[in-house]
Amino acid sequence: MALGTIRTDVPARLDRLPWARWHWMIVIGLGTVWVLDGLEVTIVGNLSGRLSEPGSGLDITQSQVTGFGAAIYVLGACCGALFFGWLTDRFGRKKLFMITLAVYLFGTAMTALSFAPWWFFLFRFITGAGIGGEYAAINSAIDELIPARHRGRIDLAINGTYWAGAAVGALLTVPILTQLPVSWGWRVAFGMGVVLGLVILLVRRHVPESPRWLFIHGRGDEAEALVRGVEETVEREDHVTLEPVDEDKKIEIHQRRTIGFGTIAKTLVTRYPKRATLGLALFVGQAFLYNAITFGYAQILQTFFKVPSGNTGYYFAVIAVGNLLGPLLLAPLFDSVGRKIMITGTYVVSGVLLLGTAWLFDRGSLNATTMTICWCVVLFFASAGASSAYLTVSEIFPMETRALAIAFFYAVGTAAGGITGPLLFAHLVGTGQVRDTVIAFVIGAIVMIIAGLVEAVLGVKAERRSLEDIATPLTAAEKSPTMAT
Structure with missing residues (x-):
């Protein structure tokens, strides 16, 4: 395969496409992975009480x-994001989003067969690794295939579907906890995740490789053929005629088969230090708030409000709906009002509302129902903000670093908030003292507010702009004789 310097209009042609059935195939094939993550986390949270009961088949406590x-x-998700993110930039989006889904399916199936705590923890790690790899492969592919004018709302809406999975998981646990024997009901719950993953795998087979990745890695002819086929399909199905893009929309790229990790790391740290700081702040803020709180929500209901373990799913389903509505209803504003003001607003407002919830909880003014209402309001805004963190890091760095950038910020931010958070939160809630749980709420709220203020200072106005305009590809700067495509 000969490499050279090419001029290509592939990015401009992808951005000028009208919304079509082809885009829906991308959304369904790739976006549904967040449903799996929401399903996983919610099932474990709501089944924590049942797993710790005598006769479950596991000698494990709820706090464990x-x-x-x-x-x-979360540790598995961080490791998987880094490892599979690196492979995604090196070997392509399509190969990796198939492999990472297979890893998830294997880990979940083995979790359902757990017979000892060590086995359960091992395959929770592997399941997390698959999900973490999915975040890197999927977010990079979605942003590179969706037109610029729709990118913000689609990315947020897709990331928000995590909560559709959470709602399904919460409702699934109700009959499992109340109708099925303790020894195998939780195994059925994990088996549901495997079934859903297999359905997604069937749809995902039809999702193409990113044309942007193809032309940078010396496969310009494939990229051209893929985009031309999409254009012909859109013109035929939507009865439109696509105008040629202007010559000045072409970009010049020096093709490479691989790009070294050192080059990628240097780019993030030295070329975009402010954007790197921004990405870390957004991920730490949302990860701490969500992972420190939602993993232990069933334990809060049972410890402080005496809700039976079999009924916690109802409450969490309501919270999940509030979370889902946030990104769906607010997403269009991220493309119209703008990224900076919306990200700042959602982070700060959710943090302030969480402080208010902590105050009411400390005063003893809440019961299980009003606590759930408070969380719905807080997470309506927080979920849109959290989704925008993934959008931000997937569009403000050069294409060659995109998957690894997503992986890096997800891993570091989630490690800070998602590993420390659950451990700290489980300890605080486990004491059975209201004040200890209030401390966890306050910490999550403050970190979220700080992240919003960082966005206000360092945020990038990326709405309706092409990815190449937001961050020039690394290979575009290299000078060689031009070869037209």
């Missing part, structure tokens, strides 16, 4: 499930 078990899942 929501504390160490949650932390090991």
Whole structure:
């Protein structure tokens, strides 16, 4: 395969496409992975009480499930994001989003067969690794295939579907906890995740490789053929005629088969230090708030409000709906009002509302129902903000670093908030003292507010701009004789 310097209009042609059935195939094939993550986390959280009961088949405590078990899942996600993120930039989006889904399916199936705590924790780690790899492969592919004018709302809406999975998981646990024997009901719950993953795998087979990745890695002819086929499909199905893009929209790229990790790391640290700081702040803020709180929500209901373990799923389903509505209803504003003001607003507002919830909880003014209402309001805004963190790091760095950048910020931010958070939160809630749980709420709220203020200072106005305009590809700067495509 000969490499050279090419001029290509592939990015401009992808951005000028009208919304079509082809884009829906991308959304369904790739976006549904967040449903799996939401399903996983919610099932474990709501089943924590049942797993610790005598006769479950596991000699494990509830705090171990929501504390160490949650932390090991997040640790796996961090490791998987870094490892598979690096492979995604090196070998392509399509190969990796198939491999990472297979890893998830294997880990979940083995979790359902757990017979000892060590086995349960091991395969929670592997399941997390698959999900972490999915975040890197999927976010990079989605942003490179969706037109610029729709990118913000689609990315947020897709990331928000995590909560559709959470709602399904919460409702699934109700009959499992109330109708099925303790020894195998939780195994059925994990088996549901495997079934859903297999369905997604069937749809995902039809999702193409990113044309942007193809032309940078010396496969310009494939990229051209793929985009031309999409254009012909859109023109035929939507009865439109696509105008040629202007010559000045072409970009010049020096093709490479691989790009070294050192080059990528240097780019993030030295070329975009402010953007790197921004990405870390957004991920730490949302990861701490979500992972420190939602992993242990069932334990809060049972410890402080005496809600039976079989009924916690109802409450969490309501919270999940509030989380889902946030990104769906607020997403269009991220493309119209703008990234900077919306990200700042959602982070700060959710943090302030969480402080208010902590105050009411400390005063003893809440019951299980009003606590759930408070969380719905807080997470309506927080979920849109959290989704925007993934959007931000997937569009403000050069294409060659995109998957690894997503992986890096996800891993570091989630390690800070998602490993420390569940361990700390499980300990604080486990004391049974209201004041200790209030401390966890306050910490999560403050970190979230600080992240919003960082966005206000360092945020990038990326709405409706092409990815190449937001961050020039690394290979575009290299000078060689031009070869037209």
